[in-house]
Every structure is written in structure tokens, then in C-alpha cells.
Amino acid sequence: MRKEEKFTGNIDWVTVLIYVALVLIGWAAIYSAVYTEGLSPFNTVGRDTTVNTGKQFQWIIASAIFAAIILIIDGKFFVTFSYVIYGVFIPLLIGVMFFGAESHGQRNWIRIGGFQMQPSELVKFTTSLAVAKYLSTLNVDIRRWRDKWIAFAIIGVPMLIVIVQGDAGSAIVFVVFALVLFREGLESWYLIVGGSVIFLSLLALIVPHLWYLWVAFSLIAAFLIYFNFKNRRLVYAIAGIALIASVYVTGVNFIFDHLKPHQKDRINVLLGKEVEKGKDWNIRQSIIAIGSGGLTGKGYLQGTQTKLKFVPEQSTDFIYSSIGEEFGFVGSVLIIGLFVALLMRLMYLSERQRSKYSRVYGYCVVSILFFHFLINVGMAIGVAPVIGIPLPFISYGGSSLLAFTLLLFVFIRLDSQRLEVLR
Amino acid sequence: MNKDLFQNRYNVVRIIILVFASVFVLRLAYLQLFEKKYDKIAFDNAIKEVEVYPTRGLVYDRKGELIVYNEAIYDIMVTPRLAKTADSNKICSLLKLTMEDYSTRMAKARQYSAHKASVFMKQVSLEDYQRFEESQYLFPGFDGQVRTIRKYPHNCAAVILGDVGEVDDNLIKNSNGYYKPGDYVGQSGLERFYEKELGGTQGKKFIYVDVHNREQGRFAEGKYDTAAIAGDNLYSTIDIKLQEYGEQLMANKKGSIIAIEPETGEILCMVSSPGYDPNLLCGAIRGENFKKLVFDSLKPLFNRATMATYSPGSTFKPLVGLISLNEGVQGEIYTVPCNGFYPFAGLSLKCSHHHPWATNIEYALAQSCNPYFWQTFRNAIENPKYTRIQDSYGQWSDYCRSFGLGAKLGIDLPSEARGNIPSINYYNKIYGEKGWHSATIISLGIGQGEILVTPLQLANFYAAVGNHGWYIKPHLVKTFQKVHEKREVKPDLKKNYATIDTRWYIPVNDGLRQVVEAGTAIESKIDGISLCGKTGTVQNSHGDHHSVFAGFAPKDNPKIAIAVVVENAGFGATYGCPIASLLVEKYINDTVASNRLAKEKKMMETNLLDKYALGKNMPVTNGHH
Structure with missing residues (x-):
């Protein structure tokens, strides 16, 4: 296979373009979120959020340089050193718990010069490398129990450490690797059972009386059994599933009743149930901000909900509500469109890889970005739980921007070298 | 290269992403296009109507001598949430309060609201207020508010001139929202009989407030504001010297x-x-x-x-x-x-x-x-x-x-x-x-x-x-x-x-x-x-x-x-x-x-x-x- 002369020639410019668009939109949205009259977008002096735009600008420059460096490095480097990079990060992650700097109530930061960095952001990247490396190993078959457990361990170890660090939000992200495993052959019933568990849990919490569900399950089962009466095994299966479902919802209900009040509140807020005033403040204000945006929004820098600090964490976790308020339905859907386009493009690129490593890694990128998008936007519009994770490329924050840039550009680099048969 | 057995799952993942994205778009359509209430909630959140108080009319006697005028007095306001680091010892000595006094006043203010300003001490003398102002940087969360009270320089004619005091609940109820608790109206004498003339007309100002109820500028450059109309000056038939x-x-x-x-x-x-x-x-x-x-x-x-x-x-x-x-x-x-x-x-x-x-x-x-x-x-x-x-x-x-x-x-x-x-x-x-x-x-x-x-x-x-x-x-x-x-x-x-x-x-x-x-x-x-x-x-x-x-x-x-x-x-x-x-x-x-x-x-x-x-x-x- 002939080596490419110019490495730029094979870069997927569509992906890069969407990336640049998201980053710039994010920067503008951050400026609006922290805006006060006369604020320079490059201001980095002060002790409050007014420095966010200026600092984000510096991070964008850093990310651009970083991206360029990645595009120069041979993709083989990441392939070869996947396990090493992964391995180095595990002790580093443990180390910051003891030796790291404290910020926002969590001791999981590394401070270099004036900047702070959260290694837990990078762990998603290193884990992706390891997962890709492992699944592309010859003779590894995810359908086998032994290989399954190893894959789960690669994902589970960093996830556990992040949980221990107290950053449950970031830890949940690791669940999304299930999507990658699914693409590579994990049995469908994992997704079906997982999806069913989430669905039944929600049902158990939303439906006011348990016996509604018992009756409903019985009726559905009876209905199905009536039409499949001749197939004995199917009849048993249906009856069994109905029984398990009934027992499960009863169990969920029992556990919920024995939760601590603040945990109950959090779940109730998510489910849209009435809770004591103030507990659902963030979500309510975010929904008001987005809802008041209308079709075309209030105009750039004109949002009252965000400008007057009714929505908290506006430049980070709730950046989407600022966009929704100022650019309305058009702007909100545009962001969704850009993300969907990016994800579709990345999947398309993954599917055209000759190397299994690149494909698996591509799906890791897709899954992680998808999950962040799902939770962050879902939270802002009140359909997902309040989990404080950033909206990729848009939310304020150097660690996350650098980490997502790294994650994405390594794939772009791998894709640009797809014609060289790796391994 | 491994044989790819599961290429069809590409479409499953695509469908999952598209389904969630569609749910989001539908939800946004509901919030932004069909549900209209959020507009009003956001407006009520951010825009506050504030009364602009008119100056009360002056009173002269039949020879043109001034017999009732307004004097500025100062209320000290506090926003309890912001006042946590205030130097309470210093403020007590300035305003001649005991620490218990301070605590009860603060508790009362907190009861009203932790992040809205309310009166900490009413009608402080000019001297006390000036001393307070000099050291105000020591008292975050504290602020002064100027009001006016009536002054009767001749110390006489009380039953004619009457007095001014806080509105009672009855008047508030019957005023169609014009009066609010704490507003001042004439209680007796001419002050009461000619409340309409002397009291003037309140104006309205629409301002942006932030989540802590702090003023953040005027709404629509004051397009919807109305100015207060000062009360009429009253020339009385009284000869104050004779009185x-x-x-x-x-x-x-x-x-x-x-x-x-x-x-x-x-x-x-x-x-x-x-x-x-x-x-x-x-x-x-x-x-x-x-x-x-x-x-x-x-x-x-x-x-x-x-x-x-x-x-x-x-x-x-x-x-x-x-x-x-x-x-x-x-x-x-x-x-x-x-x-x-x-x-x-x-x-x-x-x-x-x-x-x-x-x-x-x-x-x-x-x-x-x-x-x-x-x-x-x-x-x-x-x-x-x-x-x-x-x-x-x-x-x-x-x-x-x-x-x-x-x-x-x-x-x-x-x-x-x-x-x-x-x-x-x-x-x-x-x-x-x-x-x-x-x-x-x-x-x-x-x-x-x-x-x-x-x-x-x-x-x-x-x-x-x-x-x-x-x-x-x-x-x-x-x-x-x-x-x-x-x-x-x-x-x-x-x-x-x-x-x-x-x-x-x-x-x-x-x-x-x-x-x-x-x-x-x-x-x-x-x-x-x-x-x-x-x-x-x-x-x-x-x-x-x-x-x-x-x-x-x-x-x-x-x-x-x-x-x-x-x-x-x-x-x-x-x-x-x-x-x-x-x-x-x-x-x-x-x-x-x-x-x-x-x-x-x-x-x-x-x-x-x-x-x-x-x-x-x-x-x-x-x-x-």
C-alpha cells in the first residue's frame, strides 16, 4: 500500500468543520452567558465567571495547537501504545486523589501553571484506546465470557476510580461503552434487558399504584398467551417474564420508599413530579429559559433568564439553555442537528475503516459524544436526570475541551491513515 | 483484518441516536412553540415594577410662610445573605445597638427574605447615617435608603396640619393596588383631608433584577416608565403667627x-x-x-x-x-x-x-x-x-x-x-x-x-x-x-x-x-x-x-x-x-x-x-x- 504524501489530503474536513462550528458557537454562548456590559471577550482578569470567555479563548487556541500536533503524529503511535497510555493513567488517576489540587469540592485536579486539568476527563480517551486495542486483538470475541469479562474490566476499573473520587456524573459516562461492545457483537439481549430495566424502573416510579402495573402485565400476558396457546414454551416464557416484571417493579417501589428524602427528591425532580419549592430550581429555570426563547429567541446577549443569573452554571452544565433562550427553537434544533450530523459522520467514517482498531475507536468516540449530548441537553430541557457533565465542545472548561479535542482528532488522524493497512 | 459479522448493528445504533434526537426536537417544539407560559414566567422573573414616590406637597400659611416641609431621613437596609461577613461589632457601635438587638433585627430581616433587602433600622439620624456611610465598605449586604418625613418648623397647629403615617390594611385593600404596606399617607388634619392633592401620584419604573433581586438596569430604556407627579403645594388660610x-x-x-x-x-x-x-x-x-x-x-x-x-x-x-x-x-x-x-x-x-x-x-x-x-x-x-x-x-x-x-x-x-x-x-x-x-x-x-x-x-x-x-x-x-x-x-x-x-x-x-x-x-x-x-x-x-x-x-x-x-x-x-x-x-x-x-x-x-x-x-x- 502506497504511503500518502500529504497527510492533510486525507483528513475528513466535514468532521473538522462541524468541530470548529461547535467550538465557536460554544465560545459565543459562553460570552453571552457571563456577559456584563462592556465585558471584553478576551478578559482573563477577575475572580468570577467574567473570565470564562477569555480563558475559553486560550483553551481553544491550545486545543487547535494540540489538534495540529495530533495530526502530525503517526496514528500508529496510539495503536501501539494504547495499553501503555491506559496503564499510565490508572495510577495517575489514583494519585490525584491524594496529591491533586482541590477545586469545586473535588480533589481530582492537576494544576499546571495557571491552568487546572481534570485527569478524569482524559480517562475516557485512554479507556477508548484500550477498548479498541483489546477488541481488535486477534481471536478476541466479545461473545465469549472470558473476553467479555476482560472488556468489562478495562472499562470498569477507571469507572470505579472515578466513582471513588466522588465524580459520579463522569463515571456514568462509562456505561455508554456498552454501545461499542454491542456494535462489536455483544448479544442484543444486554441492550434489551438494560433498556427494559430502565423502562420498568421509570414505570414503577411514575405509576401511582403498583397494582395498576400488576393488572397491566397480567392483561398483556393473558392477551399474548391467548394467541400463542399452542406453543407451550412461549406460554411459559410470557408468564415468566410477566412475573419477573411484576416482582421487579415491586422491588423498585420498595427501594424507593426506603431512600433518603434528598435522594427521593432528586428522582422526583427528574420524573417531573411535584417537589418542595426550590429543589427543582435549576431545572425549572433552565426550562423557563428555553421555553421563553420561542421560535427565534430573544436575540444574542438579550436572554434575561441567563443574563440575570436565574439559571445557574450557565457557562458550563446549562450552556444549552442560554442558546435556547437567545436563539429559540431554530438555534436549539441547529445544535441538535450539528451533533447528529457529527455522530452520523463519525459512524460513517468508522464503518469505512479497514482496521478494526480504528472502527472500534470511532465507535468509542461516537458513544462518548452521544452520551454527553444526551444527558446534557436532556437535562436542560427536563427529560434527563440532573447529571453535571459538559456539552462537548460547547460548555466552558479547558479539561473537557482538550479531552474531547484529543478524543476526536485521534480518530480523524486514524481515519486519514485508513488506507495504510494498520496491523 | 477480522471479518465483520455485525455490520447490520450500524443501523441499530443510528436508529437509537435518531430516536433520541427526535424526542429532543419534539420536546423543544413543545417548550418553545406550543407552551406559551414560559414567556410570562421569564418576564416576571426578570422585570420588576418599582414605585417611584412623589414628593409630598409643601404647606404655606396665608402670608407665604413655609409651615410644612419634607426632610430626608435614612433607613438602613440589609440583605441577610450578603451580610454574613459584615463587621457586626462595628455596626452596633455606630448605630448604638446591642448585639442582641443586632441579632433580632437580622432575624427579622431573614424572616422576610434572605436575599431581598429589607429595613434593618428605620430613620437613622443624618449624623449616624454619615458615619455608617464612611465605613459602609465594612458592611457588605448593608445599604442606605433615603426617604422623607414631614417637618413642622413652627411646632404648632397640630390638629389642623395633622400627621403622616403608614397606611393601614383597609386602605391598602381599597386602593386597587396603589398603596403597599409601608407607604405613607396623611392620617389626620389637612394631611389626610387633602391626601389626594398633597400626596401626588406615584410613578412606575420597570427594572431588570437578577436572581438576588438586585437592580440590573432599566427595562426597554424606560419606555414604559411613568414619572411620579409631585404633590400640590397647599397655601393655607392660616396665619401661623396668629396661630x-x-x-x-x-x-x-x-x-x-x-x-x-x-x-x-x-x-x-x-x-x-x-x-x-x-x-x-x-x-x-x-x-x-x-x-x-x-x-x-x-x-x-x-x-x-x-x-x-x-x-x-x-x-x-x-x-x-x-x-x-x-x-x-x-x-x-x-x-x-x-x-x-x-x-x-x-x-x-x-x-x-x-x-x-x-x-x-x-x-x-x-x-x-x-x-x-x-x-x-x-x-x-x-x-x-x-x-x-x-x-x-x-x-x-x-x-x-x-x-x-x-x-x-x-x-x-x-x-x-x-x-x-x-x-x-x-x-x-x-x-x-x-x-x-x-x-x-x-x-x-x-x-x-x-x-x-x-x-x-x-x-x-x-x-x-x-x-x-x-x-x-x-x-x-x-x-x-x-x-x-x-x-x-x-x-x-x-x-x-x-x-x-x-x-x-x-x-x-x-x-x-x-x-x-x-x-x-x-x-x-x-x-x-x-x-x-x-x-x-x-x-x-x-x-x-x-x-x-x-x-x-x-x-x-x-x-x-x-x-x-x-x-x-x-x-x-x-x-x-x-x-x-x-x-x-x-x-x-x-x-x-x-x-x-x-x-x-x-x-x-x-x-x-x-x-x-x-x-x-x-x-x-x-x-x-
Whole structure:
């Protein structure tokens, strides 16, 4: 296979373009979120959020340089050193718990010069490398129990450490690797059972009386059994599933009743149930901000909900509500469109890889970005739980921007070298 | 390269992503396109309507002297959430508070709201406020707020001017949202009666507030704001110098003075004694002082000039004479024998004066002869023109009412008593239609019995007599100056005519002149001023007689009509008359003649309050001077 002369020639410019668009939109949205009259977008002096735009600008420059460096490095480097990079990060992650700097109530930061960095952001990247490396190993078959457990361990170890660090939000992200495993052959019933568990849990919490569900399950089962009466095994299966479902919802209900009040509140807020005033403040204000945006929004820098600090964490976790308020339905859907386009493009690129490593890694990128998008936007519009994770490329924050840039550009680099048969 | 067995799952993942994205778009469509309530919620969140308070109108006296103005005072506000790091020791020493005080005040503010500002300390003095301001950087969360309170530089005329205080719940409820708790409105006197004029009109300002309720600029560049309209300036009819003088004369006595300019109905002064310094009801001290004044046994808040009613006593005699003259039941020349008593229907009616028989009305008035006016009254009631007493008394009482007696005159103050001219029905009810005769009601002839008048009505009656039969409703406002419109508004007032023929005022007024010149009030004669009037020594059930004088001066084209009541003080000539004459002299000559300064001093220094307190009685005199 002939080596490419110019490495730029094979870069997927569509992906890069969407990336640049998201980053710039994010920067503008951050400026609006922290805006006060006369604020320079490059201001980095002060002790409050007014420095966010200026600092984000510096991070964008850093990310651009970083991206360029990645595009120069041979993709083989990441392939070869996947396990090493992964391995180095595990002790580093443990180390910051003891030796790291404290910020926002969590001791999981590394401070270099004036900047702070959260290694837990990078762990998603290193884990992706390891997962890709492992699944592309010859003779590894995810359908086998032994290989399954190893894959789960690669994902589970960093996830556990992040949980221990107290950053449950970031830890949940690791669940999304299930999507990658699914693409590579994990049995469908994992997704079906997982999806069913989430669905039944929600049902158990939303439906006011348990016996509604018992009756409903019985009726559905009876209905199905009536039409499949001749197939004995199917009849048993249906009856069994109905029984398990009934027992499960009863169990969920029992556990919920024995939760601590603040945990109950959090779940109730998510489910849209009435809770004591103030507990659902963030979500309510975010929904008001987005809802008041209308079709075309209030105009750039004109949002009252965000400008007057009714929505908290506006430049980070709730950046989407600022966009929704100022650019309305058009702007909100545009962001969704850009993300969907990016994800579709990345999947398309993954599917055209000759190397299994690149494909698996591509799906890791897709899954992680998808999950962040799902939770962050879902939270802002009140359909997902309040989990404080950033909206990729848009939310304020150097660690996350650098980490997502790294994650994405390594794939772009791998894709640009797809014609060289790796391994 | 591994064989890819699961390429079809590409589509499954794609579908998952698209399904979630579609759910998001639907949710956004619901929130942003179909549900309209969020617009309003966001608006209510961020935009606050703030009242802009107008400045309250100033009050001037009839000569243009400023008698009520506004003074800036300072409230210290606190936002508890921001005040956590405030130097509480320092603030306590600046504002002279104890630490417990500080905690209770802070707790109260927190109870209202942790992140909204509320009053920490009301109405701090300018000095304290300036010291607070110098160190304000030490007190995050604390802030000053300027307000205004009323100031009354002459320390007098409290019952006229009234006071300003916080609105009550009733007014708030009925104001259609105009008033809010903590707003100030007039509570009594002119401040209350002319609240609409003096109070001005609140403006509105729309501002952005942030989540902590802090102002963040104006909404729509103030396009929807309305300016406050300042209250009208009030030019009062009061002569503040005369008012002060009247209050000095009435010091330590219970009673009232009211002086009216007969030509215009303008009230020149209105004294209710004991009074109080109107400044006592201003600012932070108001609540405590108000309580004290309410419970004071001498009732300083009670406006005796308009609210107290008395039997007019002998001051009523000119009206009795006028009615009989007008009815033609007796002439100007008419003799009633007086040997010190009046034999009538078995009643023992006495005259306390020893004087020759009165042969005409002038002399009868001058000597205040009781038998003369009993007879005069009988003549009117027993008038053969009428077949029934109901008709003759009805006619008689109508004459009284035509002078504004027995009904509210409509002075521009919040409250006024109506006095009493008993109705026909009243007597019918008590005695039966055939059960009453002139003897039954004979005491009306000398101003006793059921007849009650307010000092205001009495002064107004003498103004009408001085005018030969007409009066203009007594009032306290000359003009309103509408500051923003640069125009003046005068009250529209008409003449009210009494139903007595003008020619009968000539003998009666001659008689009233004689009272001062040669009669019961001779000691209060003023050189160069033709004071006319009538003394009264009014029997009452509360103790000693009230000392009363009512009159006008000069005799022709009178400049001042006056009524003075000194409660439980004895003869009319003892206090009522000298006080009235001094006030008239002061008003007309602007000074008191040197030969009368001793009298002035005596009046000012006389203290009757101990007497009221101890319940000591003056020697009882039986009669009407």
C-alpha cells in the first residue's frame, strides 16, 4: 500500500468543520452567558465567571495547537501504545486523589501553571484506546465470557476510580461503552434487558399504584398467551417474564420508599413530579429559559433568564439553555442537528475503516459524544436526570475541551491513515 | 483484518441516536412553540415594577410662610445573605445597638427574605447615617435608603396640619393596588383631608433584577416608565403667627380658639388646647408618641374647635333677638322687667346681673339679661301667627339652621361634629305632640338646654352676624399650587344667606358693640378697635362653667370673627373675653398695646390644668354673663 504524501489530503474536513462550528458557537454562548456590559471577550482578569470567555479563548487556541500536533503524529503511535497510555493513567488517576489540587469540592485536579486539568476527563480517551486495542486483538470475541469479562474490566476499573473520587456524573459516562461492545457483537439481549430495566424502573416510579402495573402485565400476558396457546414454551416464557416484571417493579417501589428524602427528591425532580419549592430550581429555570426563547429567541446577549443569573452554571452544565433562550427553537434544533450530523459522520467514517482498531475507536468516540449530548441537553430541557457533565465542545472548561479535542482528532488522524493497512 | 459479522448493528445504533434526537426536537417544539407560559414566567422573573414616590406637597400659611416641609431621613437596609461577613461589632457601635438587638433585627430581616433587602433600622439620624456611610465598605449586604418625613418648623397647629403615617390594611385593600404596606399617607388634619392633592401620584419604573433581586438596569430604556407627579403645594388660610399666639394664650388651659375672616370664610387660626408638637408624630418616634397622646387624659389629639360641642349659653342671645325681631313679635324698643328673676309657669328662673330694666335689645345684650331673652324667646314661640308650637318652633329652628347651626359646616378637615338644634320630632317624641309648650323649652332662649354648637359653628355664626346675614363656609385652604402644571386651583365657594332681614343686624350689632364698650366685657375693650361680641358662661355637667366669648371686629366690614372657649374656667369675661380681645388686637394691629401686656402675660401664664387634674371646683355661679 502506497504511503500518502500529504497527510492533510486525507483528513475528513466535514468532521473538522462541524468541530470548529461547535467550538465557536460554544465560545459565543459562553460570552453571552457571563456577559456584563462592556465585558471584553478576551478578559482573563477577575475572580468570577467574567473570565470564562477569555480563558475559553486560550483553551481553544491550545486545543487547535494540540489538534495540529495530533495530526502530525503517526496514528500508529496510539495503536501501539494504547495499553501503555491506559496503564499510565490508572495510577495517575489514583494519585490525584491524594496529591491533586482541590477545586469545586473535588480533589481530582492537576494544576499546571495557571491552568487546572481534570485527569478524569482524559480517562475516557485512554479507556477508548484500550477498548479498541483489546477488541481488535486477534481471536478476541466479545461473545465469549472470558473476553467479555476482560472488556468489562478495562472499562470498569477507571469507572470505579472515578466513582471513588466522588465524580459520579463522569463515571456514568462509562456505561455508554456498552454501545461499542454491542456494535462489536455483544448479544442484543444486554441492550434489551438494560433498556427494559430502565423502562420498568421509570414505570414503577411514575405509576401511582403498583397494582395498576400488576393488572397491566397480567392483561398483556393473558392477551399474548391467548394467541400463542399452542406453543407451550412461549406460554411459559410470557408468564415468566410477566412475573419477573411484576416482582421487579415491586422491588423498585420498595427501594424507593426506603431512600433518603434528598435522594427521593432528586428522582422526583427528574420524573417531573411535584417537589418542595426550590429543589427543582435549576431545572425549572433552565426550562423557563428555553421555553421563553420561542421560535427565534430573544436575540444574542438579550436572554434575561441567563443574563440575570436565574439559571445557574450557565457557562458550563446549562450552556444549552442560554442558546435556547437567545436563539429559540431554530438555534436549539441547529445544535441538535450539528451533533447528529457529527455522530452520523463519525459512524460513517468508522464503518469505512479497514482496521478494526480504528472502527472500534470511532465507535468509542461516537458513544462518548452521544452520551454527553444526551444527558446534557436532556437535562436542560427536563427529560434527563440532573447529571453535571459538559456539552462537548460547547460548555466552558479547558479539561473537557482538550479531552474531547484529543478524543476526536485521534480518530480523524486514524481515519486519514485508513488506507495504510494498520496491523 | 477480522471479518465483520455485525455490520447490520450500524443501523441499530443510528436508529437509537435518531430516536433520541427526535424526542429532543419534539420536546423543544413543545417548550418553545406550543407552551406559551414560559414567556410570562421569564418576564416576571426578570422585570420588576418599582414605585417611584412623589414628593409630598409643601404647606404655606396665608402670608407665604413655609409651615410644612419634607426632610430626608435614612433607613438602613440589609440583605441577610450578603451580610454574613459584615463587621457586626462595628455596626452596633455606630448605630448604638446591642448585639442582641443586632441579632433580632437580622432575624427579622431573614424572616422576610434572605436575599431581598429589607429595613434593618428605620430613620437613622443624618449624623449616624454619615458615619455608617464612611465605613459602609465594612458592611457588605448593608445599604442606605433615603426617604422623607414631614417637618413642622413652627411646632404648632397640630390638629389642623395633622400627621403622616403608614397606611393601614383597609386602605391598602381599597386602593386597587396603589398603596403597599409601608407607604405613607396623611392620617389626620389637612394631611389626610387633602391626601389626594398633597400626596401626588406615584410613578412606575420597570427594572431588570437578577436572581438576588438586585437592580440590573432599566427595562426597554424606560419606555414604559411613568414619572411620579409631585404633590400640590397647599397655601393655607392660616396665619401661623396668629396661630402661635393663640396657642400661647391657651397654654395650660382646656379649650379652643377659632378665628375666621368673615368676608371670605377663611380660617385664620384654630387652636385646640392642650395641643401637641406636630413633630412628635414624625419619623421613628411616631408610634410611641402616638400611643402616649391617645392615652393622655386631656385628649390632645381631639380637635376641640371642630369636634367638641357646647351649649352656646349667652353667646346665643343675639340669635334669639334676631329671630324675634324678624318675626315681628317685638320691636327694637321693648321692655322686659328684671328684678333678678323671671316668674314663669312656676319656674324659678334667675338673672345673675343687677342692672336697670332693659328697654331695648341693645341694652339687654350689653347686660346679658336672662329674663329679657326668655321673654323674647317666648314671644317667638307663642307667636299668635302660628296655631301650633310645632309650627312656631319649626320656624324658629329653621332660622337657626340658616346660620349653619345643627349641621356640619363642611370644613376641610376629616372630622367635624354637627352640633344640635333639636328637631320638632325630638320634642314630640319626648313630650307627645301636645305635651310641650314654650315653658318646656324655655332654656333655649338663653342658649342652654339641648342646643349644642361647635366653636367653629359659633365663630361662623358671628361672622354671619358681622356680615349682616351671610357667611362663606369656613375653610383652611386658599389655593393649591399644581407644581407640574404651573397653575393654581382655588376652592369654589359661595355665599350662604341666613333668613333674617338685614335691617335687624343694626340694633343687634349695636348691642354686641355695647357688650364690650359698656357691658359684661368692658374690661376687654381695645382702644381703636370696635370689637363686638358676647360673653358666655356656659353651664355644663362636667364641672365649672365654660368661659366663652364670641364676636367680631371691627363693627363695620369686620376683618375677624372669633370664638373662644375655655373649659371649666368660670365667667366668660374672665378668660374667653380677654383671650379673644388680645387675639383680635394682635391680628388687626399686629401688636398688643402696652397697657394690655399685663393682661396678655396673665392669660399666658394662667394654668388651669392642675385644677382639672385635682377636680377642684371654682365657686359655682348661677347665671349667664
